Amino acid sequence: MTDDADPQAAIDAQREKHAHERDERVYEHTAGDDREGIPFVGAGPGHPRLLTVAGKELLEDADLVVHAGSLVNSELLEAYCDHAELVNSVGKDLEELVPLMRDAYGDGRTVVRLHSGDPAIYGAALEQMDALEHEGVPTYLVPGVTSAFAASATLRTQLTLNETANHVAFTRPQGKTLDAEDDHIAEFVGMGDVTTCIYLGTHAVADTMDRLVESGVAPDTPVSVVYHASWPDEDIIEGTVGDIGEKIDDAGYRASAMVLIGDAAAGAGYERSYLYGGWANQGDNDTETESPSDDD
Numbered sequence: 001m002t003d004d005a006d007p008q009a010a011i012d013a014q015r016e017k018h019a020h021e022r023d024e025r026v027y028e029h030t031a032g033d034d035r036e037g038i039p040f041v042g043a044g045p046g047h048p049r050l051l052t053v054a055g056k057e058l059l060e061d062a063d064l065v066v067h068a069g070s071l072v073n074s075e076l077l078e079a080y081c082d083h084a085e086l087v088n089s090v091g092k093d094l095e096e097l098v099p100l101m102r103d104a105y106g107d108g109r110t111v112v113r114l115h116s117g118d119p120a121i122y123g124a125a126l127e128q129m130d131a132l133e134h135e136g137v138p139t140y141l142v143p144g145v146t147s148a149f150a151a152s153a154t155l156r157t158q159l160t161l162n163e164t165a166n167h168v169a170f171t172r173p174q175g176k177t178l179d180a181e182d183d184h185i186a187e188f189v190g191m192g193d194v195t196t197c198i199y200l201g202t203h204a205v206a207d208t209m210d211r212l213v214e215s216g217v218a219p220d221t222p223v224s225v226v227y228h229a230s231w232p233d234e235d236i237i238e239g240t241v242g243d244i245g246e247k248i249d250d251a252g253y254r255a256s257a258m259v260l261i262g263d264a265a266a267g268a269g270y271e272r273s274y275l276y277g278g279w280a281n282q283g284d285n286d287t288e289t290e291s292p293s294d295d296d
């Protein structure tokens with residue numbers, strides 16, 4: 001990086017720049033467009049087929065792929081990046097990653113930054129993008145399938161279900177990064193009609209469940225855990241707030257699992273939606289007409 005730019009200063013400068021005026025590029029492109037710069041691509045949950053078409057094309061064109069280590073399935077790297085230099089970002093800080101990508105891009109190489117799932121969820125993509133932009137390197141995002149969606153597909157359910165789960169929370173438990181007062185899992189679960197999807201919490205399932213019980217959540221509340229959703233060694237462990245901690249400890253999983261709390265994840269009953277009900281078939285059934293229940 002340039003001598004005067006430490007990463008936090010670069011992030012602050014970029015945020016300041018856009019605080020009063022939106023980046024013009026926001027209005028010039030859709031999320032599916034190929035663009036100038038370094039794409040920050042969501043690799044999806046693991047299975048190579050769950051990468052987007054845009055992501056696959058970008059990887060196939062890349063000279064350098066900086067990827068998220070063991071969170072990205074090596075089968076995906078083998079399938080689409082066998083011609084590219086591969087760099088594992090794990091253990092590298094911004095001071096190392098930003099100059100690496102900046103210099104490669106400056107040398108005319110095609111660079112892709114590959115994050116697991118979708119970069120917008122617990123991805124720390126934006127700080128790399130801001131630091132690169134501050135160094136004059138354009139960047140953009142290419143979405144991916146987040147692991148909560150792979151887990152719900154594995155469980156053959158929806159995260160929202162009419163009358164059962166009206167909301168979804170993407171969250172993480174307290175720990176080194178999140179203070180106890182910012183841990184809202186008990187509030188989400190306590191609402192009753194939320195499917196709570198816990199990222200980054202595999203190592204702390206038992207503690208998380210203990211805290212839920214202490215805060216009054218019923219121990220028989222259903223919990224489904226999907227380890228390595230969409231990977232060859234995918235595993236499903238189902239239980240309740242009262243017993244899932246012990247089951248996960250017994251299985252030995254300490255990372256890479258999605259913890260889903262709530263009735264929808266457990267495949268509970270639900271009410272049929274309006275969308276395919278009598279309401280939708282009454283009168284002029286114009287598919288262009290939007291209604292609040294269009295996607296129910």
Ligand SMILES: C[S@@+](CC[C@H](N)C(=O)[O-])C[C@H]1O[C@@H](n2cnc3c(N)ncnc32)[C@H](O)[C@@H]1O
Nearest residue numbers: 045116117118146147199200228229256257258
């Ligand atoms: C650093 S976060 C990255 C999340 C990623 N950006 C996403 O959208 O899925 C890593 C956490 O995502 C979850 N995760 C990632 N891949 C997963 C998978 N294939 N199956 C289940 N959980 C996964 C785990 O909770 C893991 O601790």
